Amino acid sequence: MRYDGVAGPALLGLLALAACRESTPPPAAVAVSPSVTSTAWMSPSGSPLPSMSPSMSPLPSGSPSGSGSPSPSRPASPTASTRPSPSHSSTPAGPVTGLQGTVSAGPTCPVERVDSPCPPRPLSAEIDARDASGHVAGSTRSGSDGQYRLSLPPGTYTLMVAATGPFPRCPTPTATVIGGKVVMLDISCDTGIR
Template sequence: MKKYILIFVAIVAVIGIFAYSNSSKSDQSAFFKDELIKSGLERFGQPIEGFNAFIYLEAFPGFEEVDFDGVETLEGKMTFKDGTLTFERTADNPITSAESMISDEGYTTLMKNFSERIGVNVETEADVATLLEKLHESNGEPNANGDDNTGILPFKSGAMGKVLLGPTCPVEKDPPDPNCADKGYATTIQVIEKNSPKSSLFSSVETDKEGNYKVFLPPGEYELQALGGKTFPRCEWEDITIEPDTMIKIDLTCDTGIR
């Protein structure tokens, strides 16, 4: 009888250790996910359909395509084969535009792949922090000692400015009435890459309550539009060209329809 009790206790202990290990890994993966998304938002803004492998590869040059092999998404997984990373759909449910967004399980796989490639053994959140520091160093960011690494920090480029709403009075006066000046407009700004369908959003950003906005973008040509109402305010598109390592200032205007 005593023998069976000892066996039972041993089994319970093993199960407990296994459960603790899984819980610990889950916590580390959640920390990795949260910190990676936070950094991604700083560099990229908020992707409409969430972060996927290709966005992370743009935002973090320290990643390689092989790091995303087997990474699970909402409706499939990423596959790296013959030097090419592709999305493989596995879900039977109707296709959505967020099919390639990385899932919670996918972040666990990504953390495992990346840590194994660069040789960081992840056991604690401190190890995850080291892992992320290695990723940032690969991006050319200063390390913990403040030393610069090779390369250029991605997405120091982008656009900033203010969304202005006007006219605010039916009759303009000369000299202008300060009370009738255009006012800041709190809204959402859509970013669309030039030569792509206008229904295909590259990113979006919320203004503050005064209408100020800032969005980080990789170099390229884009269209910006502040969202208005069904009829008014009516907001115009603005074409912009983003150069490397440059933030441009561009104000967006929305017509109130007041005449």
């Protein structure tokens, strides 16, 4: 068949492109992250197609997933595989048992008025949980927001907030921890402001 003029070369280019797509080498493996391997479609020249993310890098030629040269017997469909990554969670496998709450200190200004409230402020402090014999069963520090969480086995505990001076003065509440439950216990300390 003969094609003359401008349409001829353009049509031949399209036919050549179609032929290339049918014989496009299979995808090359690329490393996405330390725990994930994915595939990227490569152009006939060996460079990634524009849809690829620039942060991906080819696997070394000695790796099991990327031999460095395409094999015509490999399937030409995209695949992805994942490997398990190590767990960074410190959450216990079973139900959590213990205490949680907020430590706060107030009043925060003298002579609180309706039009100028002085809400208690969160208190970051060391908190010890002592069992019935007075031994420290657990210890934690409340965050800058006053929140604390303390994992403890079932039992009755007295909480003691470590003060850095005479104020704030914190009560020593007692709480009973029940198996499989987290008991809420807020601690309100006195700043001494009157």
